[in-house]
């Protein structure tokens with residue numbers, strides 16, 4: 001791989017599919033990596049970063065529209081997030097929540113912070129005025145200089161529901177009230193079969209140089225994004241390198257309760273099972289590369305036999321340095337070798353070890369029926 005001179009080259013177009021806390025931490029790492037590798041003159045980056053956010057976690061509560069993953073992303077990129085709790089605003093107070101509970105309104109197990117409520121009220125007002133979800137997300141994201149373009153996966157309402165032993169309920173009730181401990185048998189997103197990707201999503205994927213799957217919950221964060229008709233195909237057909245980061249390390253989710261979600265759709269909580277679930281593009285799946293944790297190095301050979309590249313890196317994002325190192329490893333794993341691209345920063349040892357040529361990948365092509373991702377299968381336990 002050879003770099004090209006900075007004055008004729010352009011910085012890469014990076015698209016990240018993301019949801020949840022893991023997704024927002026990873027995107028912060030991608031932004032910082034881009035700032036260091038492709039700096040502009042104003043302290044930002046010349047790279048174009050588009051984040052496609054999960055909106056499957058969204059809900060109506062006390063007459064307000066909540067978008068937890070969109071808000072987590074905005075708060076984290078703005079640096080106003082509560083890093084201990086993992087959701088909501090730092091320095092939050094709960095006076096309104098106490099009043100709601102006293103009135104018997106809302107869900108007693110689901111706390112709406114006072115600062116956070118400002119976002120929900122603003123969003124609901126704009127939606128009631130006729131704005132689309134894309135327009136609302138754009139307005140919310142414009143409050144702070146986030147350094148990325150934030151798009152919802154769709155403008156349609158496709159809130160996740162869970163089928164459990166105690167009936168069907170909204171995802172947030174299962175996740176927050178029951179801490180994902182109620183045995184679940186599947187997830188569904190009413191109306192998603194007729195949803196369309198939000199304006200700009202297909203175009204961003206088609207124009208991307210690299211597409212990154214954040215280490216987000218594969219079932220309820222990236223699952224809904226990929227279940228919006230047209231998005232999985234746009235990833236499959238993209239000219240970009242597609243790199244996923246495992247959210248599972250040594251048989252356990254990095255954070256959250258992804259193991260319960262995986263069990264509900266009949267998948268093991270292993271980096272191997274999730275990598276095979278997404279599948280290699282060489283075999284009709286979605287990924288070229290699946291980044292494994294060092295703890296899972298023994299899985300690499302098996303995954304590579306399915307046509308995936310499976311480089312091994314530290315995957316923990318304990319702080320900004322960890323998130324930057326992970327984002328850098330993900331970008332290094334992409335073969336950004338277009339002559340028009342400023343790839344000078346991509347000639348690291350990690351890149352050299354990770355990047356096999358496409359012929360090598362293609363020779364591992366496997367039967368797409370056994371390996372390709374069937375996102376709609378997530379609706380049922382197999």
Ligand code: FO1
Pocket residue numbers: 019020021057066067068069071072087088109110111112113116172175176
């Ligand atoms: N998570 C909780 O565990 N308890 C809560 O009371 C809670 C409130 C809440 C309010 C707004 C919001 O945007 C997110 C909130 N979350 C809460 C987080 C959320 O339930 C999930 O962690 C995400 O949807 C999963 O990505």
